[in-house]
Amino acid sequence: MHNAFADDQRINISEKNNEICLLARGFVSVYQQLGSAPFSIFLSSPKLPGPTKPNAAHRSLRSVDTETESDDEEERGIIPSSLKDFVKKGTSKVSDWYLMRKYQSWQKAGKTDDDIYKLWVRQGKDTDQIYTRWIRLGKSEEQVSKLFVKHGLDPEDLYGILTRQGKSMDDIYSLWQKVDLHDAQIYNIWLTTGKTDDQIFSAWYKANKDPENIGIMLQLGKNPKDNRNFPFWEKYSEFYRAKRFPDLQLMVSRT
Structure with a gap:
């Protein structure tokens, strides 16, 4: 049977x-x-056990911790x-x-990366574990981020993963643009995570964002001065001009 x-x-x-x-x-x-060097430990003369009875001298050595960790x-x-x-x-x-x-x-x-991603999710792997696994498999940060975005990961969660991986604000912003996420999304995350104006302005400037780009992102509209974001935009415009045209700023300050 x-x-x-x-x-x-x-x-x-x-x-x-x-x-x-x-x-x-x-x-x-x-x-x-790796080589076999560490295993020479086992080939050296064995360390003889100490006396079974308490030994005051030995105890004093312990108390001052003069022995090496090994x-x-x-x-x-x-x-x-x-x-x-x-x-x-x-x-x-x-x-x-x-x-x-x-x-x-x-x-x-015949499994695709999408299939494997879903498999790990079903197995209960969290986003940090999945991210680390893809990196260990040789995937680039951009490839992994695009895969997360494709499967609907919230932008805030992606930002959190990259932050925990030790990525700088500038690195994350550069990656953000490569995976086609919106500037407004990361701007709101910066605000909620306590980034200063100078940090935000510096990130924008390094990414070659001029005041016109930022004005569109902030949705200033046809009457920008009536928009509550106008003072912030004006402040960035001054920052941008000072960085972009330092000689002009110097001339203005002398007049």
């Missing part, structure tokens, strides 16, 4: 074995890339710092390698 449950079990075991083989190959590859950790039975760094670096490389292999297998199965 055919046992479907047994077949499923065999398939699961086979998949697990494949994953184990992939990880093993990844560790070997990383070991070859020696201290070895004595406590913890992985030494140098090996911790190696393991951390190796684990990261293996993780990246395994993620790339999974990505390639999905591509071979």
Whole structure:
């Protein structure tokens, strides 16, 4: 009698074995890339255990903390710092390698980046995790941002992701324009996140936004002086002229 449950079990075991083989190959590859120097720790003379009875001299050394961190950790039975760094670096490389292999297998199965994005969302990955995964796969910040925008991520959430990734205000604004988001959106975010006038003006100026561009964005209309944004626009116009025509400003100040 055919046992479907047994077949499923065999398939699961086979998949697990494949994953184990992939990880093993990844560790070997990383070991070859990083070199075996950290493992010399295990080849050096072992540290003999101290006396079982309390030792006052040993305790005094502890109290003034004259031992190195690595020696201290070895004595406590913890992985030494140098090996911790190696393991951390190796684990990261293996993780990246395994993620790339999974990505390639999905591509071979006909899945698009949109499919994979939706898959990660269904798996409960948050936006920061998804962003980081795409970057680890070699995608550019522009590509990842466009993918988020395509799938309806709120501009404020995208701004938050980029901020947490350590991107500067200017970098985010430059990226903002590349993914075709509106200046008015990021301007409102700047206001709610407490950016100063000078910070905003500097970002606009570096992006080659002249007063006419900003006037359109602020929707000054046919009667700009009646618009509540006019004083702000006028202030930027002065900032722009001072930066763009410093010699002219100097001449005016002397008259």
